[in-house]
Amino acid sequence: MRVSLTWLRELVDITLPVEELCDRLDMTGTKVEAVHTLGAALEGVVVGQVLDKEPHPDADKLSYCTVDVGGAEPLKIVCGASNFGAGDKVPVACVGATLPGGLTIKRAKLRGLESQGMMCSAAELEVGGDASGLLILPADAPVGEPFAAYYGLSDTVLELEVTPNRPDCLSMVGVAREVAAVTGVAYRTPASTPAEEGVPASELVSVEIADPGLCPRYTARVIRGVKIGPSPAWLADRVAAAGARPVNNVVDVTNFILFELGQPLHAFDLATIATRDGKAAITVRAASEGETIRTLDGQDRALASDALVIADDERAIALAGVMGGEATEVSEATMDILLESACFDTASTSRTSRRLGLISESSIRYERGVDPELAARASDRAAALIAEVAGGTVAPGIVDVYPGRPDPLHIELRTSRVNALLGTTLTAADISGLLTPLGLEVSGEGETLDVVVPTFRPDLEREVDLIEEVARLFGLENIPSTRPGGRGRVGSRTPVQRFRDSLGRALRAAGLDEHIGYSFGDRKDLDRLGWELASDEVLVELINPMSEDQAVMRWTLVPSLLRALSHNQRRGIADVHLYEMGTSFVTAEGRKQPKERLMVAGVLAGSWTRPGWNDPAPALDFFDGKGVLEVVFDALGVGRWTVRAAERPWLQPGRTAEVIVGGDVVGWLGEIGADVLDAFDATGPATVFELSVPALVKAASRTTRAFTDIPRFPAVTLDLALVVAEDVTADRVMTVMKSAGGTLLESVRLFDVYRDPASATEEERRLPAGTKSLAFSLAYRAADRTLSDDDVRPVHEKLIRKVSGAVGAEVRG
């Protein structure tokens, strides 16, 4: 809501400086979003007088003028307009001035002649719509005076944020009333009584409301013999100050009343409305099936059957509260006006305006609520003003159909409740003193007050609504700050929440940065990844996505990480280690809400660091990813886990593993396949993992940690190199070792894997074809004594026998 202070001062005695007024409005709930000082924009524009006008020697349509702007020397100005002559006074933008449209005036050559400024039209200065020629000023305009000051443009405009519960503040009078209430001064409501003559309105117009639920009140007045034309300056100025474009005298009056009183009005050309029994017959009704209307903007609109229309006996002539129809629009030729001032249902107006995408000053007010008591008063004032600015006579009387007159609303307000909710110690008198200036009638004293709410405050319906008004007017800054006692409260986190925190900490300790990506997904990522949803899984589709590549909810976090990887790599950052913890979504036929699964995923590419003087920074691969899982699972107490070779379409075959905890697959790990890297514009090798967080929580919860003795006796460490077939996994060998080593075998560490190089000649080969050598370091230890060779030898030999038997291993000599 734009509020001109010049205008506002006519309605309320503003005693505070602007800055304090703004603070007071801010602190009582009407936020001042911006303060504009008008006229400042027209700096450098002055009143000038054309001394001489001659044709431009090289251009037919231009003239070359000498213009006095009050300076020592007159200016030479090249001009394209033709509606002026020597002696006329016009606004002149001097060199350096910037016009409201953003044009900065410079010294410029136009067809060979230097122009030292610019003479302006009303449109160029945004003081009117006329762009056809220069704005000709009255002959008594003082040459050299700043144009803004001369033209009365120096004003301060407040931009107010009016919350949806306060439709009353969408008018100058409403703002004046609010300012009066919060600053303790008086305000005035302008009213006019038109001089009436001729045939009464009731003989010219009939009004019927078919659905009183959607239209509590409809009034019509008639003004005959008007002359449509431009508005006088004061009216055009007011309309412009409120942010609308002046149109013509009648339309400008309706807009003026809308801004001044908050009552949307509509002027019909009376002659265009179909008559019944000699009267223009207005019916307010729901649109009929398939009905259309061509609105003022020239568009044909198909109407939904719950849209409310104003109709004559032949057709809909306006969309109630939203926009008028083209056929009944006031035009240059209009003589007689039917002036509508009505009240329409909020929800119906809102639905219609949103459905048709027609948001107007009128619909904004109706959808928040227009005071039904206002209609006739506004109509009276508008009729008087139309007669004043457009001539014509006002037909006696007003046709007023008012089926929805509200009963006065009484609300019981308990003093104790006010204080209990606010934490204050206000008395009934305090409360009454705060509410009365808002136009509320408060009676009673002590515990229970009776409050009558004025019709312009539809937001006040309940006791708590009044308490809010008390709080606002008392000042939130005056409410004492306390903190809840809260004996019964316990601050805690659930085990799952704590686990998630630990998981994040462990991943960061392992060197991964946290990423947060979009929860949206791209359906095409199914193809990019070669991902197949389970037969009962369906992607979660958005009905109204922002874009096709964000049209579903993500079912995996992998694309989010691959996109972040690509984003970094394309900016020259090779070392990328990211993790993300977030929800993945899938649904199923018959489900309302999808399954939301908390997942954790990571990507590793490049190296941990750039190579350093003492740090070769090897490239990260599968085993760095696996190493991350190893340290993270250890930190979280996820025990008894293993991996096994597996296949995933988006991962490179042979470098893909499933992560298994307690027999269940909880996720996977592997290097991204080459095609997938290409599809995401990323470079490999890139190792990615994705795991189910709830599965890890479950696994960790099974692990009980208990103290075991720190060894007091030394270990005996023996190395053992075994030659095994290629297809024997390290995991298999170590499993057999652990079971064969019995209680004395404390640990098995694989420290070398050797294969003959592919290029080795027959003589150079050290292993049989198709085999590899695995070298282990085995630590034997007893808890109660120092082991001797004699203790260890039989156990170690048995272990070798068992391993040889189980996996066909040969001890490498």
Added chain:
Amino acid sequence: MAISDELRALESEALAAVGAAETLEDLEAVRIGFLGKKGSLTAILRGLGGLSAEERPEAGRVSNEVRRSVESALDAKREELERAARASRIAAEVVDVTLPGRARPLGHQHVLHQVVDEIVEIFSGLGYRVAEGPEVELDYYNFTALNHPADHPARALQDTFYVKDLSGDRAVVEGESDVLLRTHTSPGQVHVMETQQPPIYVVVPGKVYRRDVADPSHLPQFTQVEGLVVDEGITFGDLKGTLEHFVREMFGPDRRVRLRPHFFPFTEPSAEVDVSCGICGGSGCRSCGGEGWLEILGCGMVDPNVFGYVGIDPEKYTGFAFGMGAERIAGLKYGVPDLRHFIEGDTRFLHQF
């Protein structure tokens, strides 16, 4: 030659040899030459048994003196050589201490989650639990039970993401579906109140979604933290005091707080909370748009209609709720000029926090 003269001669010879030793190895050879099993002094000492009773005391005394003298010379020399050896080793091991260390970088927590954790921690300290709810919500929890009228504009298709409902239900409220991406964390309030009796002290962090095109000041997905307290005797003063405490913890003790009356459908009275600008301290500057204040959250007393939906008696219990955006707070705290940084995963951004 008397045996004592022999010993004295040997002593001189040994001391000279000790003095001449240049390395620890030389010195050990000297020790073995004189004092080892086959050493020359050892040989003489072994011969003492053959002396007469008169000669023996004198020879014994001299031999002990010689032995002690040689041993102490050996010890002194060893210490000297060891010191020299250590000094040369140290000299050889001098490094340029300004060379970079060998570091494996720690990962960084995303700044939004740092902010969320900070908020949660402040309220944990005040005795709040952490609650959560689904990101794909029902209209009922996101709007209806939060006292949004059926035609509330936030429900419009251009503002809220709707999700295809596969249950076969007909949409009751808006468009084709009553299933949507939550537009705020406030539905968490309703879930908590439905499942728990007061006293309730919770914070609800999480992702929320609104149909905005990603630009420097908008994202279609952002992060909120909701707070809810329901207990006997809760007042607006309690809300104010709680948020003042929060702002001081979050932004520093010298920052001021103001509550401005505002409107939200699910709280009444409602307020917006501003914190004094950290740059100008409240006098107004470019960073706060000349206002001196920065808006950081919305709050209010739980509307009795909301209590009605969840079956809590508004005469017995009162409560307050508040909600804030982590992006907004992170943006203010760290001066992030473009919200899109939060979601791109650029490690040069992630590493700054």
